[in-house]
Amino acid sequence: MKEDFLHYIWQYKKFDFANLKTTSGENLSIFNVGNFTQLAGPDFFNAQIEIDNQKWAGNIEIHIKSSDWYVHNHERDENYDSVILHVVWEHDAAIFRKDNSEIPVLEIKKYVSPILIHQYEKLRTTKSWIYCENEIKTIPDFVFKNWQERLFFERLERKSNPIEILLLENKNDWEATFFCFLAKNFGLNTNGESFFKVAQSIPFSIIRKESFEVENLEAILFGRANLLEHDKEDNYFKDLKQRWEYIQNKYQLENIFINSVQFFKHRPDNFPTIRLSQLANLYHTHQNLFSKVISAKNIEELHQIFNVSVTEYWQIHYNFDKISPKKAKSLSKSFVDLLIINTIIPFRFAYEKSLGKETSEENIQFLEQITSEKNAIIDKFKSVGITSKNAFESQSLLQLKNEYCNKNKCLQCVVGLELLKN
Structure with missing residues (x-):
């Protein structure tokens, strides 16, 4: 009991x-x-x-x-x-x-009632992955869809919390706060925290001032990420290092320890050099990126905003000093979809919340147009009869598993309550 x-x-x-x-x-x-x-x-x-x-x-x-x-x-x-x-x-x-x-x-x-006790004990004793794995597919579709919508907004609330905390630190500067979290998601799981600290350590006023020269943005990002420390023969490396030292002195930027970014186990297109160059190009192309993201009316508009690639040097390099076959290395549709899921929609939600508005239907529609995420949790739900057709549904299933199933909150979950009711 x-x-x-x-x-x-x-x-x-x-x-x-x-x-x-x-x-x-x-x-x-x-x-x-x-x-x-x-x-x-x-x-x-x-x-x-x-x-x-x-x-x-x-x-x-x-x-x-x-x-x-x-x-x-x-x-x-x-x-x-x-x-x-x-x-x-x-x-x-x-x-x-x-x-x-x-x-x-x-x-x-x-x-x-002994029957209710039996139902509860049955719900709590049958488990190889989640307690309700044998019955979850019997939940009426209408009930489950409504629960998914609630789960989705719970997940957005959770994601908006760190946004609101950093926004307060940044004195309500949405562009600066967006820059930090966008950088984090450019770094993916491996380099996300390092990229976040890189972005946090650079006053966004400097990004604004230097955004008219993409090489300066690269120099700032690469310098902060410790990618310009060791001397190399490469002329572009020398140029970036010289720019970084000048900018660091110009703005009196202190040296800050940031964990070295990782190349190991990454596909070349996900190397930190490539992702940082893409980020630099993005802010070189769009000086008011957050405003454009907030005002976007459809997903095609968002994909167009993020239609950027690397600078010319990185089209034939993945690392300094090593030439590779030429490739534009534009942000892929699947990568932009991840940015929409993990950064853009949470920021739109947080921004609308700050204005006292309800979350716009556009946010849900954006995710309904994105293919479902593919990971072990979504695959496992599919094996027990719960399929995910789009990112809106996959996000709600991740919230269900992480915040309810993993924490044994069956009696705070609509699925558990529905099974007990039956």
């Missing part, structure tokens, strides 16, 4: 309300079970009950055993002074307030 099941029973009134009695034999009537807040303090606030014709208004605390009250040290916490009823599965100890009055107890297991 878990407390989350008791919360579910109480919140959704899944017990027999008739002829309730406290463990002391007093008649108990429930008028309002209260609000489940999931915050510090009692589990349910503002409940209304009646015990032997005496009406009470206050809070409800729920435990597996009565003695858990002392295990959790509630007797020392004034937040629990307002508890009017202790709801437990098993009553094993009397609980007293600070004034030595006993808190009434409802031992709820006497009033719960």
